[in-house]
Amino acid sequence: EPEVTQTPSHQVTQMGQEVILRCVPISNHLYFYWYRQILGQKVEFLVSFYNNEISEKSEIFDDQFSVERPDGSNFTLKIRSTKLEDSAMYFCASSRDRADSPLHFGNGTRLTVT
Amino acid sequence: QQQVKQSPQSLIVQKGGISIINCAYENTAFDYFPWYQQFPGKGPALLIAIRPDVSEKKEGRFTISFNKSAKQFSLHIMDSQPGDSATYFCAASIPSTDKLIFGTGTRLQVFP
Numbered sequence: 001e002p003e004v005t006q007t008p009s010h011q012v013t014q015m016g017q018e019v020i021l022r023c024v025p026i027s028n029h030l031y032f033y034w035y036r037q038i039l040g041q042k043v044e045f046l047v048s049f050y051n052n053e054i055s056e057k058s059e060i061f062d063d064q065f066s067v068e069r070p071d072g073s074n075f076t077l078k079i080r081s082t083k084l085e086d087s088a089m090y091f092c093a094s095s096r097d098r099a100d101s102p103l104h105f106g107n108g109t110r111l112t113v114t
Numbered sequence: 115q116q117q118v119k120q121s122p123q124s125l126i127v128q129k130g131g132i133s134i135i136n137c138a139y140e141n142t143a144f145d146y147f148p149w150y151q152q153f154p155g156k157g158p159a160l161l162i163a164i165r166p167d168v169s170e171k172k173e174g175r176f177t178i179s180f181n182k183s184a185k186q187f188s189l190h191i192m193d194s195q196p197g198d199s200a201t202y203f204c205a206a207s208i209p210s211t212d213k214l215i216f217g218t219g220t221r222l223q224v225f226p
Contacts, residue, residue, distance in 0.1 A: 042219055048213060
């Protein structure tokens with residue numbers, strides 16, 4: 001069964017550094033998402049991406065965050081200047097249709113900002 | 115109004131028992147209510163979902179009960195097994211939006 005793959009599985013970075021989290025969504029899916037989960041807390045929506053542009057974003061997704069689909073297969077989340085509070089598990093997801101169709105999540109990238 | 119409240123935070127059930135997890139919402143615009151299952155080190159995986167035009171949906175040992183007037187929905191796991199031990203999240207979405215709003219999660223432990 002096709003799956004969403006994320007790399008790296010764990011990223012450690014220093015405060016103020018830029019990080020790029022990478023995802024390969026399922027190939028025939030049209031909608032792409034980033035969610036994050038701070039340890040032990042709920043899964044929070046960050047951004048959705050459709051037709052090569054952001055379709056919706058949360059208040060968490062400020063100017064420090066950006067997303068890109070550079071080559072038709074990868075989907076990336078960039079954090080320009082990381083803060084301690086950005087430490088979380090970041091999940092990429094994809095779906096054939098909007099959020100009311102099954103979302104397929106990757107196994108996440110654990111980001112640790114020191 | 116965009117919140118989904120989930121309870122209990124944790125649940126311990128004996129093998130063969132029924133596990134019940136509850137969620138409540140305020141926003142009547144929500145029209146899709148999925149449940150996701152998450153094992154340690156993995157992403158959430160869709161378990162079962164319901165829309166508000168039905169009051170119950172069953173898939174194997176998993177049943178969603180939906181009470182539109184009370185704005186509540188629940189997940190029942192019949193004949194709970196140790197392999198069901200995971201964190202369960204309810205969620206909701208509004209039509210024509212691209213985001214799921216997740217509950218706070220319930221950590222289920224099923225003991226033999």
